[in-house]
Amino acid sequence: MPEFSRQVLDSLRQPLETGEIVVARAAAHVRYPSRFQLVAAMNPCRCGYLGDPERACTRAPRCGADYQSRISGPLYDRIDLTIEVPSVSAQDLTLPAPREGTAEVAARVAGARARQSAREGETGARTNAELEGERLDAVATPDGPGRALLVEAADRMKLSARAYTRVLKVARTVADLEDSAEVRRAHIAEALAFRRPAALN
Ligand SMILES: [Zn+2]
Numbered sequence: 001m002p003e004f005s006r007q008v009l010d011s012l013r014q015p016l017e018t019g020e021i022v023v024a025r026a027a028a029h030v031r032y033p034s035r036f037q038l039v040a041a042m043n044p045c046r047c048g049y050l051g052d053p054e055r056a057c058t059r060a061p062r063c064g065a066d067y068q069s070r071i072s073g074p075l076y077d078r079i080d081l082t083i084e085v086p087s088v089s090a091q092d093l094t095l096p097a098p099r100e101g102t103a104e105v106a107a108r109v110a111g112a113r114a115r116q117s118a119r120e121g122e123t124g125a126r127t128n129a130e131l132e133g134e135r136l137d138a139v140a141t142p143d144g145p146g147r148a149l150l151v152e153a154a155d156r157m158k159l160s161a162r163a164y165t166r167v168l169k170v171a172r173t174v175a176d177l178e179d180s181a182e183v184r185r186a187h188i189a190e191a192l193a194f195r196r197p198a199a200l201n
Helices: 004-011 011-017 062-068 074-077 102-120 133-140 144-156 163-177 183-194
Strands: 020-024 031-032
Touching: 011 020, 011 074, 031 163, 074 163, 102 163, 133 163, 144 163, 144 183, 163 183
Parallel strands: none
Antiparallel strands: 020 031
16 A cells, blocks of 8 residues: 555545545536445555564664555544454464354345344435434444443544544444444444554554
């Protein structure tokens, strides 16, 4: 991801937020539908070895800080799920496949999506990501312990208002994956674990 220019990366902000691209020229102002799912990957640093126990990055920590800072805070803010993937050794490849296979995971996802559309009906949001305002509050307000954790984390992780709302939507989805009508503390905790701390931006 950081190999793209900052201008290109930041141009993703508007469609990620609104699902539309607005092209404004002197004579015309055109809106194009642009709803998409962004899936992106990056190395931890330019050389790719930052944090690798086998092959140390010789320019740490600058190498990683320079590289990762090419992605702006506002763009990170619009990315709901981030995970760090450690390098895979040849030995890891000989391990047995995980117990839950792709087909089982796909079935769980389909179940969660069916629950979302049943809850919202024909005219409502298609996914939790599209929930807004009062409707989001109505279906994603966590229980007491969940709310306490979210308020504490928002302060500690310096979450923006946008990030706060996005955590709620992810937590609603985590709850749907478990077929839980309520958003509980564990769901909030899992949603928060996917958010990149603002301190790294
Ligand atoms: Zn490096």
